[in-house]
Amino acid sequence: CSSDLTMSANYQKIMLPLDGSELAASALPHAQELAKRYEAELVLFQAVSPPAHFPAVAETGETGATAGAGAVGPIVISPDDEELRHHVETAQRMLERVGDDVRHQHVQVRIAVDVGQPADAIVDYAEANKVDLIVMSTHGRTGLARWAFGSVAMKVIHAATCPVLTIRPVEEPSEEA
Secondary structure (H helix, E strand, C coil): CCCCCCCCCCCCEEEEECCCCHHHHCCHHHHHHHHHHHCCEEEEEEEECCCCCCCCCCCCCCCCEEEEECCCCEEEECCCCHHHHHHHHHHHHHHHHHHHHHHCCCCCEEEEEEECCHHHHHHHHHHHCCCCEEEEECCCCCHHHHHHHCCHHHHHHHHCCCCEEEECCCCCCCCCC
């Protein structure tokens, strides 16, 4: 993440981590509005967790097929790892669909998929690509639930070197009679 100590925010690159869930997508309108307001590039990002058999989180090199744009370069997937290739390609297609919708709102969009544990991949990508702001949703769990399940958002907040804006999803009113 880039850091600017001036009091006036000048976001040029805003990152929105998505995972295909409605919860993650709930931060999209906020990120999109900020990108429009600051005429910033909006990076739609997804981390694909590696299968247990995957020997390295993200590799670069000359062998294998390139399947995504990792924090340090293209993700190189062994030709025999169809499971990982499928997950990366599915993530890319989902992000492209979202990106097409956002581009119709006159926002510059970049799509990025990386292989790794979500919080680490988000922080690493943000730092390597000089992201100015990360916008992400949070489950809003507290206490024991947050401790037991962990929180990608909390891990990103503690590890990122740029500001992180967390969006708590709006709760639907209960239908009690």
